[in-house]
Amino acid sequence: MSVDFGLLRTLHRMHRQLADIDQRLRKGPLQVKIATQNEASFAGELDATKLRQKENRLATDRKQMTMNERDAKVQDMQAKLNAAGSNKEFQLLKDRIAADQQASSVLADEIFEMLERQDKIDADVVVATENLEKSKIDKKRITEKVTLEMKALRVERQRIAEELAESEKKLPMDVKTDYRRRADAKGEDALAETDAITCGNCQVHLTAQMKASLLMKQILFCQGCGALYYLKEGVTAY
Numbered sequence: 467m468s469v470d471f472g473l474l475r476t477l478h479r480m481h482r483q484l485a486d487i488d489q490r491l492r493k494g495p496l497q498v499k500i501a502t503q504n505e506a507s508f509a510g511e512l513d514a515t516k517l518r519q520k521e522n523r524l525a526t527d528r529k530q531m532t533m534n535e536r537d538a539k540v541q542d543m544q545a546k547l548n549a550a551g552s553n554k555e556f557q558l559l560k561d562r563i564a565a566d567q568q569a570s571s572v573l574a575d576e577i578f579e580m581l582e583r584q585d586k587i588d589a590d591v592v593v594a595t596e597n598l599e600k601s602k603i604d605k606k607r608i609t610e611k612v613t614l615e616m617k618a619l620r621v622e623r624q625r626i627a628e629e630l631a632e633s634e635k636k637l638p639m640d641v642k643t644d645y646r647r648r649a650d651a652k653g654e655d656a657l658a659e660t661d662a663i664t665c666g667n668c669q670v671h672l673t674a675q676m677k678a679s680l681l682m683k684q685i686l687f688c689q690g691c692g693a694l695y696y697l698k699e700g701v702t703a704y
């Protein structure tokens with residue numbers, strides 16, 4: 467029984483369109499997933515930066531408090547200096563005051579550095595907040611875009627699938643079962659165009675007998691990939 471290669475070509479085109487749509491349908495949620503991951507990542511970064519901000523602030527406050535306590539102690543000792551009962555006591559107090567003042571000076575430097583760091587962290591928080599806001603807007607935009615695209619693609623897919631089912635009815639009875647099995651398993655690879663020399667899917671070479679069969683429009687499956695052949699347009703006996 468002969469087969470209409472034009473019909474097979476049409477079926478193949480529809481299978482390809484469906485495969486292309488399916489690929490785009492898979493890509494859509496992936497884009498949303500990436501945008502969601504980006505947002506989560508920026509949210510995590512903001513949390514971490516805010517934590518650093520809080521820790522640095524607390525550490526600065528603690529050092530500030532230590533310095534205040536030491537300064538108060540120094541003032542206290544300075545008041546006691548005049549009331550010192552002996553030279554030894556006077557000298558001892560003077561040494562302690564000098565040591566505490568030295569420690570305070572080191573602490574003051576440290577506090578200054580921490581305040582500088584605080585400015586930097588505060589700026590980081592602003593940037594991280596902006597990044598998170600931007601990623602939220604991006605996710606919303608991408609989600610809306612993908613939702614619309616997916617909706618349109620599903621409508622398109624439905625239309626092509628219906629057209630395909632309609633066209634498949636025109637297949638000769640004796641090829642329907644074999645075609646169905648291949649189409650269900652391999653989709654677009656169920657069919658292959660051939661120039662009667664090699665298979666368009668797997669490049670396996672055709673025998674002279676196969677070529678002759680094709681030129682007589684006979685049903686033929688590829689020995690390499692199992693696809694149902696249709697002859698390329700314009701290929702005739704030569």
Ligand SMILES: [Zn+2]
Nearest residue numbers: 665668688691
């Ligand atoms: Zn093949």
